[in-house]
Amino acid sequence: MSSRVAVIGGGSWGTTVAHLAAHNEPTVLWCRDPKTVAAVNEHHANPRYLDGFELHPLLRATTNMEQAVAEAEVVVMGVPSSAFRAVMEKAAPHLPPWVPVVSLTKGLEMGTRLRMTEIINQVAPAHPAGILTGPNLAKEILAGHAATSVIAMADDTVATALQRVLTTDLFRVYTNDDVIGCELGGTLKNVIALASGMVDGLGAGDNTRAAVITRGLAEMGRLGTAMGGRADTLAGLAGMGDLLATCMSPQSRNRHVGEQLGRGRKAKEVVAEMDQVAEGVFASGVVVELAAEHGVEMPISAEVHAVVRGRRTAAEASTVLMGRQSRPEPEAARASRFRRLWPEKAESKGSRLRRVWQFARRSPR
Template structure:
C-alpha cells in the first residue's frame, strides 16, 4: 500500500506524526501559519511548537488545504476537538474515494459529546475512520527516544496497512480494533492528568499521585466499558500507558494546567497564556455529563470539573475525595459478590437464592 500522507494541523503532535510518516511515504503537513510552512520547507523545523528539533528533510508543508488533501491516500487530522468538525468539513470535499481518515485528537466535541471518529463517520461517511493514540510526547519522539502507539480501526486490514505508514526504528505501532476504548482512553486520561497536576501544585507526594493515577484508571475503565469499550484496552497503551505519561511528564499540557490550579490559579488565566490546547480543560464537563448519563461514578473527574468551574479549590476537592465512604478494591459487581458469598446456593437449581441470583445477574 503506497500512501501519500496529508497531516492536517501544524501543532507539536501533528508535526511529529508528519515527521514520522515522512520516513516511509511522501508526506505533506498543512499549517494555518505561513511562517510555519516556510520554516518546515526551508529549514526543516517548526520553531513555534518544536524549537530546537530537526524534522525529516523530505517532509513538505503547505497552507493550501485542497493541495494537501487532493492527492492524499491517507489523511491525518491533528486538529483540536473544538475545531475538528469545522476543519474536516473543509477537507471532506477534496478527499479521494475510500481514503482513511485518522484522528490524533484526544478529546470530545462539546455539545454533541461525540468522539472524533464519530464526527469522521458523519462528515466523511465513506471513509474508514481510526485513531492513532498512546503515550506519545512529541519532543521525546523527535529527540529519538523509543516510543509506542496504537492504530485503532475497526477494519484490521486497513489498520495493518497504516501501521507501516507510521512505524520507524524508534516508533513502534500496534493495532487494536477497539476504536471506542482507544479513543476514550486518550480522552479520559487528560482529565485525570489535571488531577495529577493538582497533586503537584498542592505539594503532595508520590503516594498521593499514585492514588490519583490508579483510582483515575478505575474511573476511565468504568465509563469506557459502559460506553462500549473493552476493559483490556484500558490496561494497555491507549489507557494506562497514555495515562502514566500524561500524569507524570513535565511536557504534559494537562498536568501543567492542573499544577497551576493546585497553586490556586484560575483555569481561564492558565489557559489564556498557553500556546497549545489542554484538551482536559474542555473535556472534563463533557465527561461528567457522560458519567451521569451512563450512571457511572467518577469522583475524581467530578472534582476536577468543579475546580475548573471555580466552585471548589484544589485543596477542597482533595478533602472531598479523601472523605468519601470507604469501599472494597477491586470493585466487584453485585453479581460477582453474590456468587463469591454463596457459590453453591447460587448454582443450586430451583432454590430461592438461585432466583435471586438470576435477578442480580440481570441487574448488575
C-alpha cells in the same frame, strides 16, 4: 499500501506524526500559519511548537487544503476537538474516494459529546475512520527516544497498512480493532492528568500521585467499558500507558494546567496563556455528563470538573475525595456482594452497576 500522507494540523503532535510518516512515504503537512509553513519548507523546523528540533528533510508543508489532501492516500487529523468538525468539513470535499482518515485528537466534541471518529463518520461517511493514540510526547520522539503507539481501526487490513506507514526504527505501532476503547482512553486520561497535576501543585508526594493514577484508571475502565470499549484496551497503551505518561511528564499540557490549579490559579487564566490546547479542561464536563448518562461513578473526574469550573479549590476537592466512604477496591467484589444480597435485581450490567454503587454509598463498612 503505498501511501501519500497528508497530516492536517501543524501543532507539536501533528508535526511530529508528519515527521514520522515522512520516513516512509511522501508527506505533506497542512498548517493555518504561513510562517510555520515557511519554516518547515525552508528550514525543516517548526519553531513555534518544536523549537530546536529538526524535522525530516523531505517533509513539505502548505496552507492550501485542497493541495494537501487531493492526492493523499492517508489523511491524519491533528487539530483540537473544538476545531475538528470545521476543519474536517473543509477537507472532506477534496478527499479522494475511500481514503482512511486517522484522528490524533484526544477529546470529545462539546455539545454533541461525540468522539472524533464519530465526527469523521458524519462528515465523510465513505471513509474508514480510526485513531492513533498512546503514550506519545512529541519532543521525546523528535529527540530520538523510543516510543510506542496504537492505530485503532475497525478494519484490520487498513490498520495493518497504516501501521507500516507510521512505524520507524524508534516508533513502534501496534494495531487494535477497539476504536471506542482507544479513543476514550486518550480522552479520559487527560481529565485524570489534571487531577495528578493538582496534587503536585498542592505539594503532595508520590503516594498521592499513585493513588490518583490508580483510581483514575479504575474510573477510565468503568466509563470506557460502559460505552462499549474493552477492558484490555484500557489496560494497555491507549489507556494505562497514555495515562502514566500524561500524569507524570512535565511536558504534559494537562498535567501543567492541573499543577497551576493546585497552586490556586484559575483555569481560564492558565489556559489563556498557553499556545496549545489542554483537552482535559474541555473534556471534564462532557465526561461528567457521560458518566451520569451511563450510571457510572467517577468521583475524581467530578471533582476535577468542579475545580475547572471554579466551584471548588483543588485543596477542597482533595478533602472531598479523601472523605469518601471506604469500600472494597475490586469492582468485582462490590458486584459479587450485591448479587448475593439481591440476586433477583441483577438483571443487566447497567442496572447492576448503578445499584451496586447506590448500595455502596449507603452501606457502612
